Structure formats: structure tokens, C-alpha cells
Amino acid sequence: MIDPDTSIGGVEARFPQTHWSQIVQAAGANSAAREALIIAYWKPIYKYLRIQWKCSNDDAKDFTQGFLARALEQDFFTGYDPAKARFRTYLRASLDHFMTNAGKAGGRLKRSSGAPVLSLDYSAAENELSADPPDPAESIEEYFQAEWVRQVFAVAVEELQRDYAARGRETRFAIFARYDLDEDSHQLTYDQLAAEFAIPAANVTNWLAAARRDFRRCVLEQVRRMTADEREFRNEVRALLGIDA
């Protein structure tokens, strides 16, 4: 059972708000890759701890922080060999190892003193856990992968929104959000969307197609940042699209 919990945000408030990008930049080369990896994986890690290790929300937050900080401190990413396993497999094995050690150390590994604290929106992760609990028929590996896909898409949507806002294309993003992100709107016709946004139907067709194309680009760029070479990139894209599922 996942218990006992505190209210999300209450305990979080004691953490100083250090943006994690500063940390990965300080860690040296390949910071873009580390940044992308942490963005894509912190939520799957948090949810994994909640489900597989049955951590309370506070413990899951602490262990997520501790694991990511330790991973950054100890050149964790350089130990990964794409030829041997998928990054997700490596990451989960490392996390399990970390948790086993944490158990032996009586929780002292949660967060090492002086370790930087990452500013992560745990309440959003908690809301997602409540809205979409794990399917009992799904293995923990499948769940971890599905959560990775969810997070990659979520980050790509944020990037798209930022990009469109910077270019004054808020309406285009709003159409994309209405049609493709609102699960109750997938059945809307383009004419209905045109009426809703008071624009010609042809604009809906073109703008939605362009937004989808840009969304795809954001997703692929994110995956590219996370991967070391073309082969790994292709494998990850296939996993992301569910082609090899």
C-alpha cells in the first residue's frame, strides 16, 4: 500500500528551489543529454518508487532527488553502454540497486547533505498516478516505459507551447491542444473547430497539420538529445512509437 502520505507541496516547500539545469551544466560535458534524460525520467522514477517500492509520497520525493543527485555526482551516465541494454533497463537496475543500498543505510541515502535539490513538480506526478493508475495486467517494465513515453510527450507539448508563444502562434497551439490533447475533442470536425476559433476551415487543416509536424519534431529532438548515436536514436523512436511493443 502507498501510505502514509502527506499533502504534496507541504514537505516540498522545505527544499530550496535550485533549477536542475544549473547542476547538469556544472557537471560538465553532455549537459544537454543529461538534462533531457532527467526531464524524461524523473517522473517515471518517482512513480516507479511509489508503485514498485511502495514508498510514501515524501519518501518517493526524497529518493527521486537522492537518486538523481547521486547519478549526477558519480558520473552515472558514463557507465551506461547502449550496446548492452536500453537506457531504461540500466536506469531501473541502478535505481533498484540504489534503493537496496538505501534500505541498508537506513534511509541515509535519500539525500546526501549538500546535494543540490531539483525543482520537480511532484504534485503533477501524483495527480497522474491518481488519474491513470497502473494497469494490473501491465508489467512494471511496461509501466516504466509507458510513463517514459508520457513524459517525453508532455515535455514536447511544453516545448511546442513555448515555441509557439515566442512566435505569436498561440491560436495554432490552442487548436492543437483542443483537438489532440483534449481527449473529449478527438471526434470534433475541422468545421466545428473553425467555428469555435472563428477562423476558416482551411486554416484549421493547415495549422493543425503544422502543429502536429512541429510536435513530432519536438519529440524527435528530445529523443535525439537523450541518445548517443543514430542506432540508439532509431531504437528509442521505435519504442516511443510502440513499433516494437
Next chain:
Amino acid sequence: MTDKTVAHLREVIREPELAHGRYRALDQIGRGGMGTVYRAEDAELDREVALKVLKAESEMAVERMRREARILARLEHPGIVPIHDVGILDDGRAFYVMKLVRGQRLDRYQAGAHSMTDRLRLFARLCEPIGFAHARGIVHRDLKPENVMVGEFGEVLVLDWGVAKVAGEAETIAVAGTRAYMAPEQAADPGCVDARADVYALGKILRFLIEADGAPKPLLAICAQATAEKPGNRYQSALELSRDVERFLDGLAVDAYPETLADRAYRFYAKYKLLIALIVAYLVMRGVIILWTRH
């Protein structure tokens, strides 16, 4: 982001990137092991086409597609779906454009309420393009109901020639075919097959088509001969197989089934039962009249 939205976005990303080309995807009409097929609009020729986007971006997938296009260029037959165009999308995936066939796949056709005669006539039509390809040294190697389309007017079209073997061409495909329809020699070595491997697959398709109907013995014998383990014991060509099926349809003895006298009598009865009934009725009436006049 909910599971449903994630699944929807996956579909959105999978959609082919066609913004700068002559084609516009209208809707998805099928998805298979190799890729996804869309109904698309060809803006240049103002017609609807089927656009298949391959899943993988690998060189092997692209080569397979090009190979299929080359094979189909040799096979101009009404029973073989022609390829109009091949290329690479902006996102790197390979695509090809085919004639859009309106109808249904053979596996779905089989589930419909069609008479045995209709199914057998359809099967005989299926053998024609296969025999045509064999005559040009091409063995399909992946015949199965999912690769056969039945058009709106009962026309039969054979799809997916991507793993076909071309006589005299070096073998580049390590695994070809679908296990349930694959001849034993093809399972052992896809490179060492001839037209009789397709005959085996056709026999399996025939069995699939007649399965639900409690098929008569001669038809089962045709299936058995077509799917004999040793190629030498099968029909030696698709046309031989087709001819035996047509003989069955015409009420004639089939090569695959040595008839007993009782079988022959039954076949004769089945073929001429209306005539026999009329003759019997005539004889009975005649007998009744003779008896009536004597009394």
C-alpha cells in the same frame, strides 16, 4: 496527460509527413507488420490512392520496397495491384503508392455469408495472377488471406510482393513468409523454393475458404494434394490446382480424388439431380397411368 491522449499522440506522430508532397493522407485503412496503409489523395492526378508508409527507416526496409516495386513493374495483370510511385518521406520513412482497391481482405470475405460455389470461383480467380507470376519466374512466398483483396465486383487482387523470389536473382531475404501458410521447404530455406511453395500456400488458403462448410471429400483431397509435404506430390502449378477446383465446380471427377463407384454415383446424382428427379417423376407417372388403364 491521460493514457488516451498519449495513445492519440502516438497515432499523430506515426502519421506520414506529407506536407510538401503531392499526396495527402485522408485516413488510415490498415496496419501490418511492415507498415501502415492510408487512403490518400494524389493531388497531381486528382485520384485516390493507397499510400503505404513503412515502419522502419532501415536500409533493408527501403530495399525491400524498391524490390517490390521492380517486381510489380514486371507483373502487369488485373489480379496484381500495381505500384504507382515510391519514395522517401521528409521524416526518412519509405513509402509507396498503390492503386486503391475498394473491397475487403480475403480473411474478412471468408467470414461473410458466401456460398461454397462463390468461394471456389473466387479461389480459381486467385490462382490466375499467381500462375501469371510463376510464368515470369516470380514466386510470391507470402500468400495468405491478408494479402488478397476481394474487390467490390468480386475481382481478386494479390498484394505484398515484398518477399517474392525472382528466378536468377541473388537471395537477400533471410526470412520470408508466414508460418501458417508456409511450405515446409520454404521454412527450411526460403531461397530454395519454386512455384510449388505458392501452390502449398494456395492449398492452405483453399482450406481456409472452405473450412466452415463441411467440405466434400474431393475438395479436401484437392487441399491435401496442394499441401503435400513433398513438392513433387503437389500440383505442379497454380493453374493445375485451379483446373482441379474448376472440375469440381463443373461436377467432374477431380485428379486429387480417386473415386469409388459409390462416389461416382453420388457425383452423377449431385450433378444431374434435377434431371434424375424429372425422369423418376416421369417414370412414376407413367407407371401409375399404365396401372390405371389396366384396371
